[in-house]
Structure formats: C-alpha cells, structure tokens
Amino acid sequence: xxxxxxxxxxxxxxxxxxxxxxxxxxxxxxxxxxxxxxxxxxxxxxxxxxxxxxxxxxxxxxxxxxxxxxxxxxxxxxxxxxxxxxxxxxxxxxxxxxxxxxxxxxxxxxxxxxxxxxxxxxxxxxxxxxxxxxxxxxxxxxxxxxxxxxxxxxxxxxxxxxxxxxxxxxxxxxxxxxxxxxxxxxxxxxxxxxxxxxxxxxxxxxxxxxxxxxxxxxxxxxxxxxxxxxxxxxxxxxxxxxxxx
Numbered sequence: 001x002x003x004x005x006x007x008x009x010x011x012x013x014x015x016x017x018x019x020x021x022x023x024x025x026x027x028x029x030x031x032x033x034x035x036x037x038x039x040x041x042x043x044x045x046x047x048x049x050x051x052x053x054x055x056x057x058x059x060x061x062x063x064x065x066x067x068x069x070x071x072x073x074x075x076x077x078x079x080x081x082x083x084x085x086x087x088x089x090x091x092x093x094x095x096x097x098x099x100x101x102x103x104x105x106x107x108x109x110x111x112x113x114x115x116x117x118x119x120x121x122x123x124x125x126x127x128x129x130x131x132x133x134x135x136x137x138x139x140x141x142x143x144x145x146x147x148x149x150x151x152x153x154x155x156x157x158x159x160x161x162x163x164x165x166x167x168x169x170x171x172x173x174x175x176x177x178x179x180x181x182x183x184x185x186x187x188x189x190x191x192x193x194x195x196x197x198x199x200x201x202x203x204x205x206x207x208x209x210x211x212x213x214x215x216x217x218x219x220x221x222x223x224x225x226x227x228x229x230x231x232x233x234x235x236x237x238x239x240x241x242x243x244x245x
Contacts, residue, residue: 008048018044050162052080054155059083059143080158082151086143089135090150097126099136104153106144108136165193168230170207174217174239188237194230201226204240214243 005015019025022043024036032040053074055067058081071079090108094101100109100123110133111122128136143150160167169188171177179189194203204213204226217239218224228235 014048018047021047052159053078055079055081056084059086080151080155081147082155083143086139087150087152098128104149106148164196166196166230166232167191167193168203169237171239174219174221198230200224200228200235208240211242212244214241216240
C-alpha cells in the first residue's frame, strides 16, 4: 500500500492513519471494490493534504448564495468564511490611530464609541471623516456582527489545528507580553508553530538553539518546567531567560 502512494511522499505512518480513517483494515486488499478504492483515495488526500477552504469576500451582497453552493460540495468543517479586504482595512485604520481593533473578534471602537463609553479623551484616537465612519459602520453590520469576525485569524487558527500544530508566543516580558527591545510597543510579535505533544524544552531549543537557558517563565512571570507540555491556552506564552541555572 505504501508503494502505491510513494509518489506522494507517503510514509508508513500516513498510510496507517489513512487505513484507520477509511476503516478498511479488516477487509483484504484484493477484495476492495471500486467504491472502496475511491473511498481510500479520498481518505489519503484528506490525511496527506489537509485543506482549509477560505471563502473570501463574504462582504459582497451575493455571498450567501455562493457560500450555500460551495457548502453542498465540501465538508462544512473545512470551510471558513472571511473578508480579507475588511481585515486589511481595519488593521490599517488601527495602525493610523483611528480605531481600536481586536484582531479575530468583532470588537472595533472608534473615538465616538469610547467617548460614549465614558472616556472623554476617546482613547486618544483620531476623528473619522464621514466616509470612513460610514464604511466602518457598514463593515460592522455586514461582516463583524453577522459572522463574528473578518475570519482571517480563524483561517490561520483552523489551519494550525488541522495540521496538529500549537502556536507559541515567545516574549520578552510575560506581564506586558512585549517582544524584542525593552522599549518595543509590540505585543505577541513573534509566533512559532510546534507539534502537539511538544514540551517547553522543545520550544526553547526551537527558539533559542544551543543558548543555555537558566529558566523559563510563563504568563504572570511564573516559572514553568522544561518538561511541561505546551497547548493552546497552556504554556503557549513563554519567556526564555538565558544563563546558567
């Protein structure tokens, strides 16, 4: 069986997982029907080439109709709805100081929003002109409140999940989550992907190489052991302190 899939770089482990996914281990190979062969091939493709389908442009008026058509042809679990242009616009407006935007969410605050919430300074944000104010309100109604986010972060998260990867964020300070130089304003600037089942020590070697590690801190400056496992929401924000223990 491995020889049949060798052209795709399949290992024995991949073939084994394919057979488990297809649930055909108990059936002799020579007795497979054409339908069984087709089923095994589909399972192999899913196992060897896991795919996330990003359905972009959900901000378009005819998006619902197109999404419905595609959903009939593919596993809905592989589909992620998104609007890349909305994500780019919101990040640009946030960078220029017009809005506060929590990436991957539906939280977008303008100066007027923050003033209405009781902040007389409006969070230090700049005033929007009518064109951009209307665009943001339409984006909230058509994308954020309707779908929960622009979907771009969800595409990346779904891909990492499908590949069995855990995103880990190396930071300089586990209280402020700053990265790089001490005066840097950026938080969670860096991200590395590691396999599920990896330990804090595995991440340290991936990030720091052969540099000696005195100790490792997690969120809240709490020390973590190098043999502790990393997972989403657990030991996934780490600061490596160089030196001799």
